[in-house]
Amino acid sequence: xxxxxxxxxxxxxxxxxxxxxxxxxxxxxxxxxxxxxxxxxxxxxxxxxxxxxxxxxxxxxxxxxxxxxxxxxxxxxxxxxxxxxxxxxxxxxxxxxxxxxxxxxxxxxxxxxxxxxxxxxxxxxxxxxxxxxxxxxxxxxxxxxxxxxxxxxxxxxxxxxxxxxxxxxxxxxxxxxxxxxxxxxxxxxxxxxxxxxxxxxxxxxxxxxxxxxxxxxxxxxxxxxxxxxxxxxxxxxxxxxxxxxxxxxxxxxxxxxxxxxxxxxxxxxxxxxx
Numbered sequence: 122x123x124x125x126x127x128x129x130x131x132x133x134x135x136x137x138x139x140x141x142x143x144x145x146x147x148x149x150x151x152x153x154x155x156x157x158x159x160x161x162x163x164x165x166x167x168x169x170x171x172x173x174x175x176x177x178x179x180x181x182x183x184x185x186x187x188x189x190x191x192x193x194x195x196x197x198x199x200x201x202x203x204x205x206x207x208x209x210x211x212x213x214x215x216x217x218x219x220x221x222x223x224x225x226x227x228x229x230x231x232x233x234x235x236x237x238x239x240x241x242x243x244x245x246x247x248x249x250x251x252x253x254x255x256x257x258x259x260x261x262x263x264x265x266x267x268x269x270x271x272x273x274x275x276x277x278x279x280x281x282x283x284x285x286x287x288x289x290x291x292x293x294x295x296x297x298x299x300x301x302x303x304x305x306x307x308x309x310x311x312x313x314x315x316x317x318x319x320x321x322x323x324x325x326x327x328x329x330x331x332x333x334x335x336x337x338x339x340x341x342x343x344x345x346x347x348x349x350x351x352x353x354x355x356x357x358x359x360x361x362x363x364x365x366x367x368x369x370x371x372x373x374x375x376x377x378x379x380x381x382x383x384x385x386x387x388x389x390x391x392x393x394x395x
Contacts, residue, residue, distance in 0.1 A: 153347045154212075161381050164347050174349035180384035181342035182264035182291075185357050187391040194248035196335050196356070201242040202324040207309055212346060213376040214310060215258040218243055218327070243327055245280050245288070247354075252280035252288050254327065261373040264345050264380045265291050265357055272361060274369045275380075276330055277345075287344075288354040290337075292330055297363030302329040307371050332360040340391040345381045359393070 152167050153159050159167060165175035174180070206217040218241060241253035256279050263275030274294035281287050294300075305325060336359040343351040 155377070155379050155381075164349065167347070171347045171349065173343075173351065174347060177343060177349060177351050178385075178387050179341055179343055179351045179389060180349060181345050181353065181355060182266070182381060183340065183342065183384055183386045183389075183391075184266040184269060185338045185340070185391055186268050187338060187393050189390060190393040190395050192395050193339060193392060196337065197246040198328065198331065198335075199244040199246065200254065200327040202326045203242055204324055207306070209310060209375065213258050213260070213379045214306075214372065215256050216306065216325070217256045218254050245290075247288065247356075250282055252282045255279045255281055257327070257330065259372055259376065260345075260380045261369065261376055261378065262380050263293055264383075265293070266383060267293065267357075267359075273366075274364065274372065278327070278330065286352070286354070287350075288356065290331075291355060291357040292332065293358065293361035294364050294369060295361045296366045296369065298365060300329070300362065300364035300368060302326065303364045303368045303372070307368060307375075310375055330362065332358050332362050334360045336360065336394050338391050338393050340389055342389075343384075 153164050153171070155161065161174075164171045165173070203218055208215045208217060241255065243254040245252045245254065258277055258279075260275045260277065261273065263272035265275060272293040272295055276290075276292040276294065278290040278292070279287065280289065302325065305323070337356045338359060340355050340357075341351075342353050342355045343349050344353060
């Protein structure tokens with residue numbers, strides 16, 4: 122009886138260990154990259170969860186070209202200066218905008234913190250629908266193309282509403298004067314190792330990522346990284362912002378080339394705002 126229990130225990134440990142190994146093997150954070158055997162052309166073969174990267178018909182990025190302009194929903198940005206978290210992982214540099222908020226309860230004149238909750242202070246309204254800014258990140262070179270024109274860098278500002286629907290703002294960067302926000306980010310990233318994360322020393326004003334003219338192109342697309350989920354509302358700004366060549370090159374040194382190739386537009390329409 123004791124021998125049978127040992128065998129059963131050994132088998133259970135083996136199954137659990139195998140499950141851990143399998144979980145590690147399909148962990149999307151470490152399974153894909155932008156080159157070689159785990160590059161964009163092979164994403165769909167790396168995991169069943171990534172199959173839509175090849176089979177999807179509404180994939181991003183695309184060449185943003187349109188002759189159709191309409192009066193569409195106005196954008197209202199309600200971004201707040203925040204002390205975000207910087208994350209430097211294998212896919213690039215991300216700026217996480219959430220703040221940890223702790224409710225307090227008072228017991229016997231002593232304050233106690235309850236479990237922390239994520240709070241997103243920066244918002245965006247598209248018409249009457251409100252989205253929270255979750256994070257933003259950069260791609261070098263830029264992923265979208267504007268009427269055939271390529272840009273050296275592009276920022277993606279990822280938003281989500283209460284129903285879980287995602288909206289991504291794409292902002293092109295072109296060479297010009299130094300960008301104060303980019304400079305602030307670079308100064309924080311220097312010395313960071315892969316997979317480390319840290320809070321910034323000061324507040325970051327996310328409005329500085331946006332062009333003064335808020336006209337945009339709209340189309341239905343996907344995430345540009347695995348799992349390449351579709352039904353993503355893309356708003357690509359018509360007008361680029363500027364950063365110095367040195368700043369863009371520095372971010373490229375930190376992240377490498379992290380741009381997915383252009384995807385077919387297929388039947389989709391790109392609509393320009395008036």
